[in-house]
Amino acid sequence: MFDNKENEYALFTTKEKKKLVKEKQKELGVLQRTIFEKNIPTVVILEGWSASGKGRILGKIISQLEPRHYQVHSSKVKSIDELRRPLFWRFFIKLPLYGKMVLFDRGWYNDVFEQLIDGASQEQWADKINRLEAQLVDDGTIVMKFFLHISKKEQAKRLKELDEDQDMSWRIVEKDWNNHKQYDQRKKLAEDFFSKTNTSYAPWHIVFNEDKYDGVLEVLDTMIKTFQDVLENGLPITTRSNLLVNHLNTPYLQDVSLRPYLTEEQYKQELKKEQDRLTKIQNLLYRNKIPVVLAFEGWDAAGKGGAIRRLSWALDPRGFDVIPVASPTKEELMHHYLWRFYKEIPKVGHIAIFDRTWYGRVMVEKLEDLTDKKRCEQAYNEINEFEDMLHSWGAVVLKFWIQIDKEEQYTRFMTRVNTPEKNYKITDEDWRNREKWDVYEEAVNTMIQRTSTHEAPWIIIEGNDKMYARIKVLRTIREKLEEEIKNRM
Structure with a gap:
């Protein structure tokens, strides 16, 4: 050469x-x-x-x-x-x-x-x-x-x-x-x-x-x-196989029981216990230079914001960022779709919490025909590659899908409609998405099955009971981080 x-x-x-x-x-x-x-x-x-x-x-x-x-x-x-x-x-x-x-x-x-x-x-x-x-x-x-x-x-x-x-x-x-x-x-x-x-x-x-x-x-x-x-x-055709990943046996949405619930007293006790332990864990993450990427997805009104708030209350604000993901800006549309997420990758020892994520490529962009079908299909492999890169670097990657049923979503929508201080949370787009529940459910099932890996697992959170969902999110994060810290020390 x-x-x-x-x-x-x-x-x-x-x-x-x-x-x-x-x-x-x-x-x-x-x-x-x-x-x-x-x-x-x-x-x-x-x-x-x-x-x-x-x-x-x-x-x-x-x-x-x-x-x-x-x-x-x-x-x-x-x-x-x-x-x-x-x-x-x-x-x-x-x-x-x-x-x-x-x-x-x-x-x-x-x-x-x-x-x-x-x-x-x-x-x-x-x-x-x-x-x-x-x-x-x-x-x-x-x-x-x-x-x-x-x-x-x-x-x-x-x-x-x-x-x-x-x-x-x-x-x-x-x-x-x-x-x-x-x-x-x-x-x-x-x-x-x-x-x-x-x-x-x-x-x-x-x-x-x-x-x-x-x-x-x-x-x-x-x-x-x-x-x-x-x-x-035109540009040359790329030649690479899909990344070999260890897929996890994650259940389909329709097979998840939504019955689990907590009493208010149980919730208060568990919330304090989990938040106290997460506070200590964050210090260990910083000392051991372990980065963490937490991704939250779910149905509209599923409770992502509530779960993220309870998590953030336990953390030192100097060591984490919450990244709300909305429709891409003009500048973001002029870049590779992962560009805006690369920018938010945390420093070692820090935590990035994504309120909606790069999975929009295989959900809303795919179902609303906002992106070419071929590019949407390629995204499953690209996302696995992106998350594998994060894992290889040393990041802990956890992805949460908060699951509720259609009836519970309707109840929450109507609460927002009838509560003035919550009106801002409900939009015409939420109602339009609800009409496409079945096709979105199919897309989410495909997404989870193709991208739930040992390196970046999907965790389905039973969300009909908000208190149960919040505690399960905190407990899952705490248990995984404790395990990672133990393995690296």
Whole structure:
């Protein structure tokens, strides 16, 4: 993969190469505007050896681009906030709006590569990356990956020149020299890993960049050809199987008994006991840096808000956030649908409580024809991948469906209608959704069966009795967190 291939511009004069660069920059600028008009997002990942010329290549790429339609992100150094999130988080939240372009000066490969040097599994990380990139392409994103290659001898020469330049020496740190000493080992590792992540939908382009113009021309050529191919033939078809997950035997909604109830006295006793224990558990989560993601779904008027309130009363507000999820904003609609949820992933030791979730993709969006059927079908696997990523990172993921029957929902609707201070809770949409109870029930059953996994289980809460439902939510969370803390200490 890293063999020096014959360059088609090798026999051109410097003057001819400079002229070609300008022509191709203009051509790329024209194509960028067309891509923008077609609402196609683009992700460009520029990796390479230290001193391989990434900055210069980036400058040549953007020379004739419309600056309002692209962003460049340098990802070499992680912030403290980024260190406390999953590896892909800092890249996913910077994905471009539809039609725009993001260029990563070092992308997720740089982060993963450091883990591979420390002995992490190539196969596991290659699978995670291939799935991430497939998700982007399935969503309509062009993904281009470049690695700027120079020889070990050339790298030593450039590092020395930069080190001796008073104005440029700040760019070279001890790690660059240490990596140079490991050049042969890193090259072999990169060849192996790139072969595992070289897919038809997100191929690698190894660019030999020792000549001042050859590398630039190759990158510009590749970008131009990629844009032209997408405009003519569409995005490539991704090739990956569904993630292998350990599905749980979760009951269907119609098979759940809704008879359990608590007396008011039982409720008060259990509420205080569970909240007191959760208060202590939250401190242990923080000390052990365990992130928690709690997802709440359920029928309209099922009691999600009440359950979340009782949970929040037990917690230090500095260590959790409640994320209410409504219809996506204009900005959110211009991103991958998981983008707005990636943004809310908690820091290690913190808790994120989602009042409605990413499952809207396979419920309301699917049933109301708000999203293409193919994309809705793909979402089951994408959601399993998303939750597997959270679990692999170390998060505890629990998902609650609060179940009530149709008669109980009607009673609660009418209470809201007849109680002035609760009128705001009932909308025309609630009544419309109620008319589609049977099709929603079928969709929820499918959702639960296809996404209830050992890593991210669905827990069905019997919700006809609000007091029972609230206690079961608190008890389930408390028991699971106690188990996780015990296993990790």
